[in-house]
Amino acid sequence: MRTFLIAASVLTLAAAPAFAGDEVMAGYYGNTVIGTSQMGESHTHYKADHTFDVALSSPMGSFTGKGTWKIDGANLCRTYEQPPPGLPNPFCIPAEAHKPGDKWTVTYGGQSRDVTMVEGIK
Secondary structure, three states: OHHHHHHHHHHHHHHHHHHOHHHHHHHHOOOEEEEEEOOEEEEEEEOOOOEEEEEEEEOOEEEEEEEEEEEEOOEEEEEEOOOOOOOOOOEEEEOOOOOOOOEEEEEEOOEEEEEEEEOOOO
């Protein structure tokens, strides 16, 4: 019985982000998400009012944009006012809770980006 309760608890905790709604984004507010790849670097800021801004720089040029975000099921979807070239709009990726100091990888369309969250607006 004890093993069953532990297993059920682990499954419940593992599923929590999928049911957390906007709470999954709480660690993002007031901080900077930095994505890097061979194509360049991006700095994204998410706000509690469901807006975001982003600055991208690459050898091919730069882009600044803004838009709105929402949690759609288990995905974080960003809708740009003017999307970057070649990016679907809205652009959705799996939603994951993070906090400053976290590092992770996001893969989309066969390309990976290393992502870090840093404290404050950079």
